[in-house]
Amino acid sequence: MSKNYDCIVLGVGGIGSAAMYYAASQGWRVLGLDRFPIGHASGSSHGQTRIIRQAYFEHPDYVPLLQSTYQLWDDLEKTSGESLFQRTGLLQVGDSQGSIIQGVKASAEEHRLTVREFDNAALRKAFPLFNYRDVDVGVLEENAGFLRVEKCVSAFARAAQSQGADFIDGVTIEGWDRGAAGYEVTTSQGCFRGRRLIIAAGAWANQIMPDLRKRLRVIAKHQHWFRIPDERTQLEKGCPTFFFETEEGYFYGFPDIDGNGTKICEHSGGTPVENPLEINRDIDPLDLERVQHFAHHSLNCPRGIHHDHRVCMYTMSPDEHFMVDLADEQVAFACGLSGHGFKFAPVLGKALVQLLEGTPRADMDFLKLKRFNGDS
Ligand SMILES: Cc1cc2nc3c(=O)[nH]c(=O)nc-3n(C[C@H](O)[C@H](O)[C@H](O)COP(=O)(O)OP(=O)(O)OC[C@H]3O[C@@H](n4cnc5c(N)ncnc54)[C@H](O)[C@@H]3O)c2cc1C
Known part of the structure; x- marks a missing residue:
């Protein structure tokens, strides 16, 4: 042909x-x-969702691209007639000197983005759905949220x-x-x-x-869904998307969407993949344990039941x-x-x-x- x-x-x-x-x-x-x-x-x-945000902790140089990407996602929603981008707000939590909080604030300052800052007491009061360490502070980017991937x-x-x-x-x-x-x-x-x-x-x-x-290194990443018997985790009840920097690593999660459960994952870590076509798609007990540990310590609600799991790949540049x-x-x-x-x-x-x-x-x-x- x-x-x-x-x-x-x-x-x-x-x-x-x-x-x-x-x-x-x-x-x-x-x-x-x-x-x-x-x-x-x-x-x-x-895997249902991807976080979208503008106050980019990775580097402020991404912000102009993110401003364009927001516009282009809006255009695609109009062209397709589909709801793709849910602005739930993104709550990012960590030590005030950690890379997340410092990075978000640097991008927000350089590009005059609106983020709301919370000291430890304000954080506990505003978002009682979560537990915090005494060193934790938070930033909320209201214009952020998730894409239905x-x-x-x-x-x-x-x-x-x-x-x-x-x-x-x-x-x-x-x-x-x-x-x-x-x-x-x-x-x-x-x-x-x-x-x-x-x-x-x-x-x-x-x-x-x-x-x-x-130059490229592929790693396997696990996505887990939990049924948590607490309606504050639901999208309709205003649960934000969240990203935490903890002593154990970076963890993030999404509201329970359409009754599918709360997705919680670890951003740090990952297992090397030699051949993406032969990737092991089984649950990694250690990964699940780390995510459950985060969920049990950082979510101030009853323990969730693990009910779904997907493996995905990050392709890392140097x-x-x-x-x-x-x-x-x-x-x-x-x-x-x-x-x-x-x-x-x-x-x-x-x-x-x-x-x-x-x-x-x-x-x-x-x-x-x-x-x-x-x-x-
Ligand atoms: C668990 C997880 C969570 C993530 N969270 C976020 C997030 O919150 N926010 C965010 O912005 N990003 C996130 N990412 C990253 C983001 O999802 C990826 O960077 C992005 O989706 C990669 O898109 P891609 O087009 O490069 O790869 P893919 O979507 O995988 O597309 C590559 C395509 O090429 C095809 N292909 C490759 N080689 C061949 C071949 N030889 N022959 C035929 N077809 C071929 C494949 O079949 C595939 O369809 C996450 C990624 C993972 C895995």
């Missing part, structure tokens, strides 16, 4: 679905290829298809190369030709882009910042999203198209590979 496209998107998960949409919106003839169907649970974009991916894919994009699943991408007139993508279903490529392969990026092999760049004149990629990339899906998808058009966002320069120049 051989067809010619203006742009082929390699990997149609979180970022690829958005890239497919923005590429198709240019009037380009677009093809998306993936091994799995849209919204699948085998990569990094599944699978619905977001499906909405982008549908929007792309309504702009004329083709999507083929059940395809294993084996490699790509520069041909006489553009690029050739070799797959289990034959060869596809495109003038441009966008690579958004998530945990498989180092296989599709062997040059990156040394400095835990994204890697977004050109791999060749007309080949753009986003990878190494290091467990915090989903909220950026629209802005990254659009940025990949802008890279190919030769009009890159200057404020994304910090994500280019040149920052590793000099590393072995």
Whole structure:
């Protein structure tokens, strides 16, 4: 099979679905290829929810991108007619000198974002759903919340298809190369030709882009759901999304949505994954124990019953910042999203198209590979 496209998107998960949409919106003839169907649970974009926030503790340079991404998620909600972004507020708790509180405040100050600060006594009074250490303080970002992750991916894919994009699943991408007139993508279903490529392969990026092999590290992360017999944990009762820095690590959780239970996970840690296709999807008793320990100590409510679990993957870059760049004149990629990339899906998808058009966002320069120049 051989067809010619203006742009082929390699990997149609979180970022690829958005890239497919923005590429198709240019009037380009677009093809998306993936091994799995849209919204699948085998990569990094599944498990009901993803946190979205602007006062970014990881680095203030992400804030302008987050301001764009908020606008683009709102646009997608309008285009799709779906509710994707729930502004529950995000409560972040930790030692006042810890990286979370310090990082949130630095981003908020530099970009004049509104966050409400709580000292220990105010925190206990305002959010009695949680328990706190004496050193804990809190920041509430009211404009933050969560994205319904699978619905977001499906909405982008549908929007792309309504702009004329083709999507083929059940395809294993084996490699790509520069041909006489553009690029050739070799797959289990034959060869596809495109003038441009966008690579958004998530945990498989180092296989599709062997040059990156040394830089990316994939880890398994567990998502747990608990049924907690306390109505204050419910979305409708105003439960915020929450993120805690504790002595044991970073833990976060979401309100109980649609009666599915309260999702609680550990952000820190993780088990190395050699082959993402053979990842162990069983419950890791140690991980569950750590999450239960956090829940029992930090939630001021009756113990929940563990009732669901999903394994997902973080693809870590060396400095835990994204890697977004050109791999060749007309080949753009986003990878190494290091467990915090989903909220950026629209802005990254659009940025990949802008890279190919030769009009890159200057404020994304910090994500280019040149920052590793000099590393072995
Ligand atoms: C448990 C967990 C919690 C997270 N929490 C947050 C959060 O709260 N907020 C946030 O912003 N981010 C969060 N993240 C990170 C975020 O979800 C990811 O950064 C993002 O979803 C990655 O999207 P992606 O498109 O890179 O990968 P994916 O969505 O996995 O897409 C990659 C696609 O490429 C396809 N593919 C790859 N190789 C091939 C091949 N050879 N042939 C065919 N198809 C191929 C795959 O099948 C897949 O569909 C979390 C991640 C996890 C795992």
